[in-house]
Amino acid sequence: MALSQDETTARGRATAEMVAERANVSRVAVSRAFNPHASLKPAKRELILRIAQELNYTPDRAARALVSGRSHLVGVIVPDVCSHWESQEIDALTTALQAEGFATLLFKTRIDYSMDEQLLAYMRGFNPDSVIAFVENVKPTTLAKFLDRAVPIYIHYPRSGAPEDRQAGPLHDRLNVLHRTGVEQAVSLLQGYGARRIAYVSGVDKSRANTAREDMLRVVMAERGLAPPIIAASDFSYDRAYAATLDLFRVGEGADAVFAANDVGAFGVIDALRHELNLRVPEDVKVVGFDDIAQSHWKSYNLTTVKFDLEERVRALVRLILRRLNNPDAPPLEETLNTRLVVRGTVG
Amino acid sequence: MALSQDETTARGRATAEMVAERANVSRVAVSRAFNPHASLKPAKRELILRIAQELNYTPDRAARALVSGRSHLVGVIVPDVCSHWESQEIDALTTALQAEGFATLLFKTRIDYSMDEQLLAYMRGFNPDSVIAFVENVKPTTLAKFLDRAVPIYIHYPRSGAPEDRQAGPLHDRLNVLHRTGVEQAVSLLQGYGARRIAYVSGVDKSRANTAREDMLRVVMAERGLAPPIIAASDFSYDRAYAATLDLFRVGEGADAVFAANDVGAFGVIDALRHELNLRVPEDVKVVGFDDIAQSHWKSYNLTTVKFDLEERVRALVRLILRRLNNPDAPPLEETLNTRLVVRGTVG
């Protein structure tokens, strides 16, 4: 059967109408063919889908979003796409979302971790079904103000003690990340190898992840009778961790062991120790990181680190998203993630 | 002025209608207020925008896309979001696109570099205005079949000789990446330091980037009177490059210098040489990479590498996208990117 003039010369995409005409069915039937829930005689559905494929037709998600209220877009806000942990998380998240029929919509905030309202307004225009903020200093209130339908997901770091009350406020779901186990294991290990004076090369000052890690380290060290950690200010980056380490050992008092706020920072620490200060790792100084990114097993570093299970974390996030979408009016949802120590060569 | 019942209790987002009502103007005026090109009395525009902000209104891009035919979405297809070069490129690209009012829509292909049609059909549903494929083995024909409005952008690696004819076929734009300059500089440097037997630790076999690099290396080495490179098969990853290096020196004939298909591979080469084979870099073996990712200056590697200027590359891509959108029927567009050697510590 030859294509009509219209079909062959059409510039734009094929529409449902064209498929319907060709299959001798109504437009609605075409819509139903693409919606598994709708009832349609199997043979008819099959025919429609076949013709759709021939004509290279796919339903337009923008039009679909307009009427159904679901965009199948998940907004992801990151300060730094190319930082190692984030990029690994985005990768895994995109794969998982794709499998569920969603696509990842990426937004970058300013590097200083400030969440400008302009970006939020901008993002809202795309009408994401859900938003995950890998950004630290934005309050649920602010985000909720800009997102009407989507329920934001927060990464939360509970204190060690009793479960805190949830402050009343706009609805948001959260992923609780528990640092205690991993930090306890790390401090034990360091103590076991005789470390007493432990330094902490920090992450970005305002960052909640950084605060949570530093606090937990302080708590665990106190419980185990150690003096508070020596704090060396840094910002999660290799370069600043490198510089902070030089300061710590040249100007400051040095340390037996260094805890870095993340793995990349730990690499900076290790390189400063080995290549500039001529100290051996782990013989002279032990080093522990946070995250367990893919590079941490590379031989040049072979880093002992407090691991967050990336796959587990992404699964938890996707669960939160899907549960919320299936039940928009549900009370706040939570998922919890634990940490554990991965022992490699920088402590010993 | 008190909000009406409807406005305060409304679940969904504010609509243009609500803003219009409140500002005593027509819906169309609201639309115009948000469109810089449209003519509207400045005072009126200001009023509308103020009220819009109060009501927290932003135009719905899905609806806008439906009628205007522009989604302001740029699809990016990557095999591996978290590989270093890609993540750095996505980061820079997202920033640049955001500044132009576009958002990045991320898609992951299978790791084996195969571009399944299912993914393309899936992506098309989102109606991207443009598509950048960081994927290798997909032909323009395939991509064009699935994208009607969007014009794909290809990364192309011209041979050294005369400019080839463009094969007739579906329209697509391209970014030409010229390897010659950087490779010539690198080979000179290696020769200058006495290297004669040069090995190439490859990238993924099917990858065009890999083929282009290997070919250019072969050509340049021949021109300079060197024997063809010894090929060690790898796949751009640290781990396989590490293993390939062990093979090369334990089972194979070894080499004076190793060219890795990318920086991450070079890190694997260096670590294998230093930590497993007890060879010194650069004294015993010299190493050169490709890309110049952010990690290449880290002290543990301090890699000499053939640099692609990321910022320049992203600017070129954005130029291609904008030019094409402003002129959909333009003939094929091209941009060209050069390479140069960044000299650090792994050759000397």
Next chain:
DNA sequence: TTGTAGGCGTTATCAG
């Protein structure tokens, strides 16, 4: 199981 009617929120077109 199928088809008809109506509307989702916006912009283009055409009047004034």
Next chain:
DNA sequence: CTGATAACGCCTACAA
């Protein structure tokens, strides 16, 4: 410069 009207492509009623 402004406003009415008609699409855009699809889905959810509702009726048959």
